[in-house]
Amino acid sequence: MRAGAAGAGEVVTVPASHQGYPGVAFGGYVAGLLAARAPAGTVRVDFRAATPVSEPVRLTELPDGGAKLSGRSGAVLATATPVPDLSASAVPAPPSWDRAAAAAEAFRTAGPTGLAADGTVVDCFGCGPRPPGRGLRQCCMPVPGRDVVATAWTAHPAFADARGLMRAEMLWAVLDCPTAWAGVHAGSLRPGAVTASLTATLLRPVAAGEDHITYAWRMSSAGRKHTMGAAVTTARGELCAVGEALWIDPRREPGTRGT
Secondary structure (H helix, E strand, C coil): CEEECCCCCEEEECCCCCECCCCEECHHHHHHHHHCCCCCCEEEEEECCCCECCCCEEEEECCCCCEEEECCCCCEEEEEEECCCCCHHHCCCCCCHHHHHHHHHHHHHHCCCCCCCCCCCCCCCCCCCCCECCECCCCCEECCCCCCEEEEEECCHHHECCCCEECHHHHHHHCHHHHHHHHHHHCCCCCCCEEEEEEEEECCCCECCCEEEEEEEEEEEECCEEEEEEEEEECCCCEEEEEEEEEECCCCCCCCCCC
């Protein structure tokens, strides 16, 4: 992220490398930038329009303790609102490191799978086929015998701060794509779906160079709306972050069945 001075708020530019769909800033990363401006322990970020990459946008703190992101025209792209903490007790038990690693390997063996509406592979910052240090590599597949998808990964120093801890906006970003894969593999989420909101509670730091597990599960679906949960743990199963995401399916073409 590049930042510049501004009379009201802060002007930031999301680099092109941090995209989700082509030309669109990765939602989890945008959510993390907004959440950093809200002092609450748990924040919900609602996405109102796509945030572009490589284009200045404005971050503004709000009197209610939240924040908003606005485009060049002044239109609001996303908002952050303090909310009650997500319940750690409602989080399913994590899979073992070995089972999460097997799920990650199954993803790589299957080859890149596209989430775009036309089925093409997306060079996504969160789950795209990128080398370590260029993407978060949250490549989730189902864990046999469990109603979760999971991946095993090592926090890369490229995403850490001067203390060697993963930056908060990156940990938020880690929670995004796994919820989509839970919707795909355990529900009926369709290609081309977008994140409508992301809520997260960050519980403990994630250190660069240490092994972690991300897993996600389906919570509910109603029409085009799908809610999934996600969690990040250490390789030993210690909870680091909890998230909840609402995804929206694209509208079907006229003449096709469904809404």
